[in-house]
Amino acid sequence: MPGPRRSLPEPTLARLPVYQRIAVEFDRRDRGIILDSTTLGRLAGVAPATVRRDLSYLGALGTRGAGYDPATLVSQIDEVLGRSTVLDVAVIGMGNLGRALVNSSNFLGGVASLTALYDSDPSVIGTSIAGVPVSDIAAGIASVPMAVICTPPEVAQEVADQLVAAGTHAILNFAPIVITVPLGVAVRYVDFSIELQILAYQLMNGTGPLGGGVLHTLGITPPVRRPGS
Amino acid sequence: MPGPRRSLPEPTLARLPVYQRIAVEFDRRDRGIILDSTTLGRLAGVAPATVRRDLSYLGALGTRGAGYDPATLVSQIDEVLGRSTVLDVAVIGMGNLGRALVNSSNFLGGVASLTALYDSDPSVIGTSIAGVPVSDIAAGIASVPMAVICTPPEVAQEVADQLVAAGTHAILNFAPIVITVPLGVAVRYVDFSIELQILAYQLMNGTGPLGGGVLHTLGITPPVRRPGS
DNA sequence: GGATGTGAAGTAGTTCACAGCC
């Protein structure tokens, strides 16, 4: 079994939204300017060759000798990321984090629409957050393609099971625990404490003050600025 | 330039806290039991060979024919992750997200101690959150080794510059923008909207309902459960 | 001239497969 042959490598997938944010900004500010892979790479924190390789997966959208048109970039990335289809998403667990997420302006990233919120706390059930009413999780979960788990870790697996039973096929899990799902359900993890631990390690070892500080999260290498530049 | 030779591969580094959480749980529940790489791998969502390779970086701490002692695992991972040295961390930007983070019980992950909070909003400055007073960012930042940026993207670069000037060498950035720092400063990114976009893509293409749903965040592959198991 | 797009080379991480030890 050679693996499900994802059409786009995951690190590339993670960088596309970054390129797009940059292109949006350029298109807004300097309409008509052309972005080359070196500039785009510097702003995105990525090597020029990597930028070109990434964008070449979307087809030949650059102009040799010049670069990439921001407007084209924006629409092509929209296309490949499927921004034309907005997916419904539910958030389970309306504690501090759940509330912070749904109130955050960039959370949905243009690909998703918030359709339901769930909690088990009677004092929260029935209230509205970001314009969406909070339902009682015990009363069942409506079918949604994507869901975000922001519950305490003890109940995360149970919630995941409920979601899967209700037809969810993509889960973003903020609970600090690995969840088990059937084949065919996509899960991604966001774990703040692990991120801090990695930073602490890198600060204490090698990659610290003398090392170079070039790290990778989401496959993104931040740009480096030498003392005099 | 062959790269700064980090002693531990980053994906391994990201998995160690996961193994440790599992080991802590086993040690608490069934004192004396021995964990083998297959079990540990299933719970962590990682192939057995990868578990063994990861743990072998910490030295030979398993017993051939048996497995790994949870208590040993916990203390060895503590050691390599540097849990003996607790680093001071500051959080900049006390909006919904900043507040949610500092109020979250597992945020500090045992490696950090929250020593300062900053914001620019007069109505927040002077209050205390999670027992730590919020200071005015305009009044300057005290020197801390690690910092977390939870500001809006427009001011994230400026805040990063202030932090670096104050001596910070590790930054966890939640603002949806790439920041530029001098060589020697470590930066990691957490971007919720990118995570959702990746999930949406994978749901729509290949890796969706029929594909396999095996994803990678933080280098962690979640375990898969076949319909009957 | 100058920047893209891409084979080829290089690098990092995963997985196999088995020797070694309990």
Next chain:
DNA sequence: GGCTGTGAACTACTTCACATCC
């Protein structure tokens, strides 16, 4: 017997370097 620890093979991604085209 069973499971670890690890060289060797494999796979995935990045980077080089250059032919190609505007």
